[in-house]
Amino acid sequence: MRSTDMLMHEHRIIEKMLNVLSNYSTKLEQNKRVQPAQLRTCVDFIRTFADTCHHHKEEGVLFAEMEAHGMPSNGGPVGVMLAEHEMGRNYVKGMARAIDDYENGVVNADKEVVKNAQGYIGLLSQHINKEDNILYPMANDMLEDMDTELVERFEAVEKKLGEGIHEKYEAIVDQLEKDSIS
Numbered sequence: 770m771r772s773t774d775m776l777m778h779e780h781r782i783i784e785k786m787l788n789v790l791s792n793y794s795t796k797l798e799q800n801k802r803v804q805p806a807q808l809r810t811c812v813d814f815i816r817t818f819a820d821t822c823h824h825h826k827e828e829g830v831l832f833a834e835m836e837a838h839g840m841p842s843n844g845g846p847v848g849v850m851l852a853e854h855e856m857g858r859n860y861v862k863g864m865a866r867a868i869d870d871y872e873n874g875v876v877n878a879d880k881e882v883v884k885n886a887q888g889y890i891g892l893l894s895q896h897i898n899k900e901d902n903i904l905y906p907m908a909n910d911m912l913e914d915m916d917t918e919l920v921e922r923f924e925a926v927e928k929k930l931g932e933g934i935h936e937k938y939e940a941i942v943d944q945l946e947k948d949s950i951s
């Protein structure tokens with residue numbers, strides 16, 4: 770498997786989470802109760818799987834190598850990706866805060882959860898689209914010679930986070946997918 774194929778596989782798992790967030794948002798908009806614990810599991814998934822596991826492979830390895838091979842970091846496509854990761858982190862922060870408020874019965878906290886969740890969904894779906902169709906093909910051309918090394922470095926990122934992290938979070942998102950439509 771090529772390094773960018775590994776990242777694209779992770780995108781498919783992250784898209785499942787976007788689907789989960791969309792389902793929970795719909796429930797909240799219909800004034801249905803959603804367990805705060807389930808919403809917190811979404812936040813944990815995004816922070817661990819999407820932001821630490823996936824984004825660290827991009828920021829610390831793939832994008833860093835693209836820069837080292839002549840791609841400018843500010844202004845260019847890599848700079849845009851990095852800025853979007855940061856915007857994503859802000860939405861997740863807002864979501865986490867709103868979930869606490871929702872649990873504590875703060876008025877309109879459900880709307881705040883939905884606002885941040887929808888912001889994150891919109892941001893990430895177009896972000897993933899750009900990476901799959903523009904950034905990764907560029908990386909494949911630029912870094913063809915070092916792909917084996919990139920794959921090894923991705924594996925090292927995973928190892929650092931703990932064995933089985935992938936399987937664990939894939940199982941979590943599958944479970945949430947069922948819960949979010951029940």
Ligand SMILES: [Fe+2]
Pocket residue numbers: 824827850854896900
């Ligand atoms: Fe990214």
Ligand SMILES: [Fe+2]
Pocket residue numbers: 776780823827897900
């Ligand atoms: Fe990505």
